[in-house]
Amino acid sequence: xxxxxxxxxxxxxxxxxxxxxxxxxxxxxxxxxxxxxxxxxxxxxxxxxxxxxxxxxxxxxxxxxxxxxxxxxxxxxxxxxxxxxxxxxxxxxxxxxxxxxxxxxxxxxxxxxxxxxxxxxxxxxxxxxxxxxxxxxxxxxxxxxxxxxxxxxxxxxxxxxxxxxxxxxxxxxxxxxxxxxxxxxxxxxxxxxxxxxxxxxxxxxxxxxxxxxxxxxxxxxxxxxxxxxxxxxxxxxxxxxxxxxxxxxxxxxxxxxxxxxxxxxxxxxxxxxxxxxxxxxxxxxxxxxxxxxxxxxxxxxxxxxxxxxxxxxxxxxxxxxxxxxxxxxxxxxxxxxxxxxxxxxxxxxxxxxxxxxxxxxxxxxxxxxxxxxxxxxxxxxxxxxxxxxxxxxxxxxxxxxxxxxxxxxxxxxxxxxxxxxxxxxxxxxxxxxxxxxxxxxxxxxxxxxxxxxxxxxxxxxxxxxxxxxxxxxxxxxxxxxxxxxxx
Ligand code: UDP
Numbered sequence: 001x002x003x004x005x006x007x008x009x010x011x012x013x014x015x016x017x018x019x020x021x022x023x024x025x026x027x028x029x030x031x032x033x034x035x036x037x038x039x040x041x042x043x044x045x046x047x048x049x050x051x052x053x054x055x056x057x058x059x060x061x062x063x064x065x066x067x068x069x070x071x072x073x074x075x076x077x078x079x080x081x082x083x084x085x086x087x088x089x090x091x092x093x094x095x096x097x098x099x100x101x102x103x104x105x106x107x108x109x110x111x112x113x114x115x116x117x118x119x120x121x122x123x124x125x126x127x128x129x130x131x132x133x134x135x136x137x138x139x140x141x142x143x144x145x146x147x148x149x150x151x152x153x154x155x156x157x158x159x160x161x162x163x164x165x166x167x168x169x170x171x172x173x174x175x176x177x178x179x180x181x182x183x184x185x186x187x188x189x190x191x192x193x194x195x196x197x198x199x200x201x202x203x204x205x206x207x208x209x210x211x212x213x214x215x216x217x218x219x220x221x222x223x224x225x226x227x228x229x230x231x232x233x234x235x236x237x238x239x240x241x242x243x244x245x246x247x248x249x250x251x252x253x254x255x256x257x258x259x260x261x262x263x264x265x266x267x268x269x270x271x272x273x274x275x276x277x278x279x280x281x282x283x284x285x286x287x288x289x290x291x292x293x294x295x296x297x298x299x300x301x302x303x304x305x306x307x308x309x310x311x312x313x314x315x316x317x318x319x320x321x322x323x324x325x326x327x328x329x330x331x332x333x334x335x336x337x338x339x340x341x342x343x344x345x346x347x348x349x350x351x352x353x354x355x356x357x358x359x360x361x362x363x364x365x366x367x368x369x370x371x372x373x374x375x376x377x378x379x380x381x382x383x384x385x386x387x388x389x390x391x392x393x394x395x396x397x398x399x400x401x402x403x404x405x406x407x408x409x410x411x412x413x414x415x416x417x418x419x420x421x422x423x424x425x426x427x428x429x430x431x432x433x434x435x436x437x438x439x440x441x442x443x444x445x446x447x448x449x450x451x452x453x454x455x456x457x458x459x460x461x462x463x464x465x466x467x468x469x470x471x472x473x474x475x476x477x478x479x480x481x482x483x484x485x486x487x
Contacts, residue, residue: 014121014465015043017069021101021125022052023086023094024288025360026147028259029224030125031059032252033145038063040458045119047108049073051084058260069111074103087288095197099204102130102211112138120468121461123222126153129211132218141219141464148361149225150233150248151389152382154180157240159195160212166196179240181232189402190384220245222457224252224365226443226450229393229436245460247453253344253362254369255444255451261342267312270335271351274310279353279430280420282307283346283372285314287360290379295406297321300356303412304334309420312352314341347372353430354419356399359386368395371437373419373429379403395433 018034020027038044045067048056053070060066073084078096083089086097112118112134122142124131135142146153158177166172172188189196198205215221221241225248227234238246249255263271274281284300286292292300297315301322304311310333315322317339327336343363346352347370354373357363364386367374374396376387380403390396399415400407418426443450 011117012469013041013043014461015045015117015119016121016123016461017119018044018046019122019124019128019131020046020048020052021098021127022049022084025362026125026127027052027055029147029250029252029362030123030145031056032255032258033123033222033224033249034066035059035063035258036249036252036255036454037458038066042458042461043067043117043119045069047071047104049084051082055085059258062258071104071107071111074100076100076103091289091291095194095204095208098127098194098211099207101128102207105130105134109134109137120465126156126215127211129214130207132211132214135218143220143222144215144218146221146223148223148382149364149386149389150223150230150237151180152361152385153221153223154233154236154240155184155186155385156192156195156212156382157216157237159192160209161216163198163209179236181236184388186384190378192382193380216241220247220457220460223248224250224361226250226440226448227453228439228443228449229368230389247457249450249454249457251365251369251440251444251450253366254440255454257344259342259344261340261345263342263345267335267337267346268349271312271346271349274351278350279372280310281349281351282309282311282354282356282375282416282420283314283343283352284311284356285341285343285363286358286377286379287363289360290358290403291316292319293406294321299406299409299412301326302409303407303416305330306409306413307416308333308413309417310334310351311416312337312341312346314339314343354416356416359383359390361386364390365440368433368436369440371430371434373397373426373433375399375415375419377401377405377407393432393436395429395436397429 020030034044034046046056047069049072050070079093079100086094089097120140122131122135122140123145124142126144126146132142155177158179164175166188174185174187175191176183176185194208198209227248234246234248238244271281297319298321304313312335314337322336344366347355347366352372354375355367356375357367359376359378361382374390376390376396376398377400378384378387387396391398397415397419399412442448445451
C-alpha cells in the first residue's frame with residue numbers, strides 16, 4: 001500500500017530525468033540547475049555512471065529527495081577502461097566520448113519501459129542531443145541544457161545547420177554569421193572545435209551533427225545566462241527556433257552554488273591580508289580541460305613575476321612549471337595552487353580584482369557574478385565567443401589567443417599589473433565589471449529575469465504535465481464507459 005501511495009504522489013507532479021555530460025564545465029552548472037529545480041515541487045531522477053556518482057554526493061546531500069539512476073558506462077574500444085569523465089582523458093578523445101555516451105540510448109529506453117513511474121521530461125546537456133530521439137520515441141518533451149551562453153549557441157546552431165566548408169585549410173577564410181545580431185565574423189580557427197573536427201562520411205562526426213540537430217528540434221532550451229547580458233542572442237534563438245520555450249536562468253553559481261570545494265585556511269588568511277587594497281590580486285586559472293605547454297606556462301610565470309602584482313595561480317598538479325624556485329621568488333605576493341582551485345569562492349573574495357582566464361563560459365559567468373575584470377586567453381571550444389562578448393561589454397582585455405600562441409612575458413606582466421592598477425582606464429573597467437555584477441545579481445534575485453525564467457520554466461512543465469494527466473483521465477473514463485474496452 002505504501003508503495004502505491006508514493007507512486008500516486010510521484011504521478012501527480014512532473015518527474016524529470018536529468019542527464020549530465022561528464023565534464024566539469026558541463027556537469028557543475030547542470031548540477032546547480034538541478035539543485036534549483038529540487039527546491040520546486042518536482043520529482044527528480046539524475047542519471048549517472050558508477051565512477052561519476054561521487055561527483056553528485058554534495059548535491060544529493062543538499063537535496064536528498066533527488067533519486068539516482070546508475071547505468072554502467074558503455075564499454076567501447078575508443079575509451080580506455082575505467083574512464084567515465086573527460087577530466088581523465090586527453091583532449092583527442094573528447095569527440096569519441098561524446099559519441100560513446102549515445103550508447104546509453106538503449107539501456108535508458110529499457111529502463112523507461114520497465115520502471116513503474118518513469119520520468120515524463122528529460123533535461124540533458126547539449127552534447128547529448130540523442131536524448132531528443134529517445135524522448136520522441138517515449139513521447140515526452142526533452143529540454144536542452146546549454147552550459148554555454150546564447151551567443152555561442154546561436155553560432156553553434158548556425159554552423160551545424162548550414163555546414164559551411166573551409167575551402168582552403170592553409171589559408172582559412174573568416175566565417176560570418178549574417179543572421180546573428182550584428183553579423184559577427186570569426187576567423188575560421190576561432191569557430192567551435194567540435195564543428196571544425198567534422199569529417200564528411202565519418203560516423204562519429206555524423207552522430208555529433210545529428211545530436212545538434214536533435215537539440216534544435218527539442219521542446220525547450222535552458223541556458224546558463226541572463227537576459228541583460230545576452231538579450232539579443234536569446235531573442236535570436238527564440239526567432240530561429242520558432243518558439244519561446246527558451247529560459248535563461250543564470251548565472252547559476254550566483255543563484256546558489258552547489259560547490260563542495262572550500263579554500264584552505266592558509267589561502268583565505270593570505271587573501272584577507274591583501275584586503276588592504278580591494279581587488280589587488282590577480283587570479284589565474286585556465287579551467288578544467290586546457291593543457292598549457294611548457295613554453296606557455298613559463299611565459300605566464302615570467303609575466304606574473306614581472307608584473308609585481310599579487311596573484312593566485314592554479315596549475316595542474318602534474319605541471320613541471322612553476323618550480324619551487326619560482327615559488328620562493330614570489331613568496332609573500334603570489335601563491336600557487338596545484339590541482340583544483342575553489343574558483344567560485346576565490347573569485348568572490350574582495351581581494352581578487354582580475355582573472356586571467358581561458359574564457360570557458362562557466363569561468364566567464366563566475367567572473368561576471370563576482371565583478372572581476374577578465375584578461376582573456378581563449379584556446380578553443382566556445383571560448384572565443386565568450387571572450388568577445390566580455391570585451392564588448394567593456395569588462396575584459398585581450399591577452400593572447402589560441403592554443404598555439406605564447407604571450408610575450410613583458411606585455412603580459414604589463415597587462416596583469418594594469419588590471420589591478422590605479423590608471424583611469426583600469427578603474428573605469430573595474431567599475432563596469434561591478435555594474436555587470438549588479439545586473440547578474442539582480443537577475444537571480446526574486447523578481448529578476450532569471451528568477452522569473454526559472455518560475456516560467458517550472459510552470460510550463462506543470463502545464464504540459466497537467467494536460468497529459470487530463471488526457472489520461474479522459475481516456476480512462478472513456479474506457480470505463482465502454483465497459484473496459486474501446487471495441
Ligand atoms: N574550476 C574550478 N577549479 C579549477 C578549475 C576549474 O572550480 O581549478 C571550475 C570553474 O569554476 C568552472 C569549471 O570548473 O565552473 C570550468 O568550466 P569552464 O566553462 O570555465 O571551462 P572548461 O573547464 O569547461 O574549459
